[in-house]
Amino acid sequence: MAGAAPPPPAPRRRHGVIPGFGLTLGLTLLWLSLVVLIPLTALFLKTAELPPERIVAILTAPRTLNALKISFGLSLAAAAFNLVAGAVIVWALVRYEFPGRRVLDALIDIPFALPTAVAGIALTTLYAENGWIGSFLAPLGIKVAFTPLGIWVALVFIGLPFVVRTVQPVLEDLDHELEEAAATLGAGRLTTIRRVVLPAVLPAFLTGFALAFARAVGEYGSVIFIAGNLPNVSEIAPLLIVIRLEEFRYADATTIAATMLVAAFILLFVINGLQRWSESRTGRLG
Template identity: 70%
Template structure:
């Protein structure tokens, strides 16, 4: 039986590096990742494992829990789709066109990053209330945004669109417009240029932006509770239900809901990651 290779030969940089200390940096990375991410998640899963299978299923299949989970994941998915479409348009305009106020518009995109979520929720609720600047024009049309699932969608779009714009924008800057001109000069139509030149390059970045926007939307809390109304079985999101269960000292219920949210989000992000790798391999 052949001996195993030394550990120092199996753990090394992918590319040669003049910076020493791989063992130290690798150990710090694993320790930091464990303390910040792995240990808290493991503790939550361990606590949930103490529940009996029947109790766990009973908590998850409760009508209020199912409605909250459907609302959270469904609207988060819809908001991420919306952000991909309009975030791509915004990134394209900021990258390919010169217009007055372009730098200001580019800075405005980052406001949801810096704005506290509670402030964003209060601002959106004020704007879209029936007496608000925007809501007063929607009310005569019979459209109510505040205290409805539509308000949740508006809030999730607001907090998620910068992730798509800032992910796609650098790729667009690196995409040489001369490639598009060359394709057009060879007889390609606009649709063929988009489908065969632009889309293959942007697709990995678009999927990454979608994943980031979706992940942010699933866990969003502060901006939603001020505009959603938080009505059980109507406009109550899963993160809010977790907080309510904790306030009721129903820790088992809160942990079970958190675990299923973690599992579903992980599966969806894994699928998106695989799609991203597949598109990168094809391109």
Template identity: 75%
Template sequence: MAAATRASFFRPRSVIPGFGLTFGLTVTWLSLIVLIPLAALFLKTTELTLDRFIAVVTGPRTLHALWVSFGISFAAAVVNAVFGTIVVWALVRYDFPGRRLVDAIVDVPFALPTAVAGISLTALYAENGWIGSLLAPLGIKVAFTPLGILVALVFVGLPFVVRTIQPVLADLDKQYEEAAASLGASRFETIWRVVLPTVWPALLTGFSLAFARGIGEYGSVIFIAGNMPNVSEIAPLLIVVRLEEFRYADATAIAVVMLVASFILLLIINRLQQWTERRTSER
């Protein structure tokens, strides 16, 4: 026991010194930026009694807003996981005219202000818009419906999936795919047994990032959602509504539920990602 204790105190020194200083700055910075604001959020909810807290977070309007935010964010992340992977495959595995332009367009949602994105999508998918006017005769209404929220979240979440998978797929040598094909594997088997196991951890990471972005998205959604209570109202908007009503404790109660639920879901996804990485390394 004593030997182990002495060994812990006499570890080999790093080539680059300064662990104590950098670790202290890291903890201080994270505390100021992340931990203290989150602690203040939880502290604010103590103004509510337990019965009042439960009544706020289980109210029909709150539950529906949470369902819209989490449910549609999950659906948008799934859509981006599928089509984002297809986009990455085209950008990495094929050389076509305008490939660099397409690659640059993927990053547009990163740089575009969310309000501009929301206004643009609303103008496109409204019943008198370019795309909305074509869908209206088919009975499909996008703007001011939950479907519009899905479109907005797919728009803002796509770059997270593409930029996470792209470097991993670029590092995967084509020779592995050619070897699988030469051994008689079909295209589907090559993708399932060679490509997918390699990109799966990155795919889960991109999925979780797109999912997290969708849960907290506000600017691009409020323009196209319609914001009707119990129809297309998202949880972040409901928090803003409660703040405008000066019901600050109610707003923080909804925010705490979103925070805890998001943390649990991301923890599950990260654990799944670690498990997938271990399974891949064991092969």
């Protein structure tokens, strides 16, 4: 139509200062496919070749059920203990100054750096009946090494740093003025912790708990030395997978591995959900 103004030009797409999105995305997808997606897909495809009744028979075998119960049950118990112990340790590290605080803070990271086999040998040496700690427990009738209790001790050892390192930065960033304001308004210590501190750090605690639980479920190296590896008593699921492979029972191994992989995916979604919840809560509190 005559006299009509020309349409505004389409906005030009802004490019990043440093180009290369296509290349980096392609390399990322390639590496993820080679390292993660293809092996996991092959595992599921191998398991899918079995008839459903065969899969059910493998998973419902007493030895398999006991191994899964030990792995998941003791991992849950260890993560619950680490949640409580981690809360105490984090509170001491963040809120108090004392001699050796930096050393204690550094010691928390030892399970991250220590090879799992070394951790297993060290724990077995300590908690055996003639070990430094086990020799005091043996007269009381408490046997740790080569029992499910020993598995729990190993899982506590490797899972504690996940809770501490997840909660510590959140508690450090918590504004002390909120606690002072609560105290000014007449709130007691327990009320301040319950109404001010706990809501702010709860998502981090849940994330640390989930990470510790996920780490414990897949632990192998530190457990096999102290567990005793008795079938139906102290045998974990990852060890049973290795045993089935050594026996050339690949169907059993892949079925158990696929089951643990599904559990790992569920844990991954839970952890991601908790992290998003934690970020959203942190943003609202900020």
